[in-house]
Amino acid sequence: MKTFKLVSAFSVLAFSTLMMTSVTAASIPEDRIDTLRQAPINVEPTPPAMQAVLNKDIKEMRNYPMQPPVIPHKIDGYQLDLKVNKCMSCHARHRTGDSQAPMVSVTHYMDRDNNFLAELSPRRYFCTQCHVPQLDAKLLVENDFVDMDHLIKANTEQKKH
Numbered sequence: 309m310k311t312f313k314l315v316s317a318f319s320v321l322a323f324s325t326l327m328m329t330s331v332t333a334a335s336i337p338e339d340r341i342d343t344l345r346q347a348p349i350n351v352e353p354t355p356p357a358m359q360a361v362l363n364k365d366i367k368e369m370r371n372y373p374m375q376p377p378v379i380p381h382k383i384d385g386y387q388l389d390l391k392v393n394k395c396m397s398c399h400a401r402h403r404t405g406d407s408q409a410p411m412v413s414v415t416h417y418m419d420r421d422n423n424f425l426a427e428l429s430p431r432r433y434f435c436t437q438c439h440v441p442q443l444d445a446k447l448l449v450e451n452d453f454v455d456m457d458h459l460i461k462a463n464t465e466q467k468k469h
């Protein structure tokens with residue numbers, strides 16, 4: 309019982325801190341701090357329909373050379389856990405003949421000291437840490453990334469003048 313009281317005392321404290329934070333945050337427009345939920349906290353909105361993943365099988369251009377390429381196919385139901393890595397059943401070197409998938413690059417066989425391993429490096433095992441399929445979705449946040457090629461071009465143009 310004592311612990312219960314202690315716990316509730318803590319939650320009251322936590323709640324009041326929360327209230328204080330929300331008071332200070334009042335000056336930020338609601339749509340900026342609330343982009344994903346879009347409803348008051350006590351309302352359970354109907355979630356939007358899930359969008360279909362792009363499955364065009366056309367590789368997307370990379371925005372810079374070291375970008376992990378995005379996945380141009382569906383990965384629904386592909387098992388990726390300690391026991392099975394479905395991705396490697398197509399992307400491993402010895403499977404690419406059958407699958408016609410691009411081999412995971414050589415960096416995926418390197419450890420952090422740049423030694424080459426015979427097997428996929430553990431730090432590259434969970435593919436979806438870095439590679440993700442895409443949706444044809446509205447941008448939640450504007451992106452002002454500028455491609456290096458444009459920067460170089462702008463720089464040479466400037467030098468001409």
Ligand code: HEC
Nearest residue numbers: 365367377378379380381383386394395398408409435439
């Ligand atoms: C059934 C075989 C198969 C499986 C399983 C598979 N892929 Fe692929 N993947 C392909 C093929 C084939 C391509 C080439 C483009 C295409 O046809 O979609 C590809 C393309 C890719 C690319 C784009 C490479 C580039 O250079 O642009 C990435 C990234 C990728 N896959 C990641 C994954 C990940 C991560 C998984 C597991 C969640 C996975 N794939 C599972 C067959 C597969």
Ligand code: HEC
Nearest residue numbers: 374375376395399410411412413415432433434435437438
């Ligand atoms: C820690 C991040 C990370 C993880 C985890 C990872 N990758 Fe990559 N992957 C990259 C990066 C970065 C590149 C591009 C640069 C390079 O080749 O290293 C890449 C490149 C690729 C390519 C393109 C290869 C080429 O030569 O065009 C494929 C295919 C790929 N990864 C598949 C996979 C699969 C399948 C897995 C899981 C077994 C995986 N990756 C795990 C970061 C990652």
